[in-house]
Amino acid sequence: MTAFPLAAAATPALRRDALARRGRRLQYLTIGWNFAECIVAVAAGWLAGSIALVGFGFDSAIEVTSSLAALWRLARDSDEAARERADHRALRVIGVCFLLLAVYVAYEAIAALVARQAPDPSTVGIIVAALSLIVMPTLVHFKRRVASQLASSALEAEARQTRVCAYLSAILVAGLGLNAAMGWWWADPVAALAMMPLIAWEGIEAVRGRTCCD
Secondary structure (H helix, E strand, O other), X not given: OOHHHHHHHHHHHHHHHHHHHHHHHHHHHHHHHHHHHHHHHHHHHHHHOOHHHHHHHHHXXXXXXXHHHHHHHHHOOOOHHHHHHHHXXXXXXXXXXXXXXXHHHHHHHHHHHHHOOOXXXXXXXXXXXXXXXXXXXXXXXXXXXXXXXXXXHHHHHHHHHHHHHHHHHHHHHHHHHXXXXXXXXXXXXXXHHHHHXXXXXXXXXXXXXXXXXX
């Protein structure tokens, strides 16, 4: 008679373990992609003199840090007592990552506009950003499902940062494309500035411990 309640009680725990494993796999994929994206984007941006492209590469490095925080959170999911504390701490780390990115992008973009720096066209940068437009939304879809099912604010915030990366990809493609096709040198730093308000808002909300999961 007691076997059935025990089995029923074990089922949610087993389901959480499976979700946590799925979440870790998604984070490993994110780390691998963003590490490669960071190296390529920063190198291409440095060669082309593109602030937006370098900022995009820096965003990839920030995303790696956020994914590491999410992995740390997932590693503690089986411990119910530690789960909530880990969620709050990881959420604030991710929020700080957002804010660091916002400050960097704003500074570099304004400096480029003041100096009137014209980046060279970067085919590699456009290709990397275009590929990110495919990879990032796919990761966001599955990450948000895991975050929702585990009711984790930190994982939700990290998924939203991945979504921001997709937005940055779209802005970057537009900025680099306009520069390459029309010679609009200012499109690159303006595209970089367009990234900043969204990034800063997400960072402030995360540092406050607030996400849509709340």
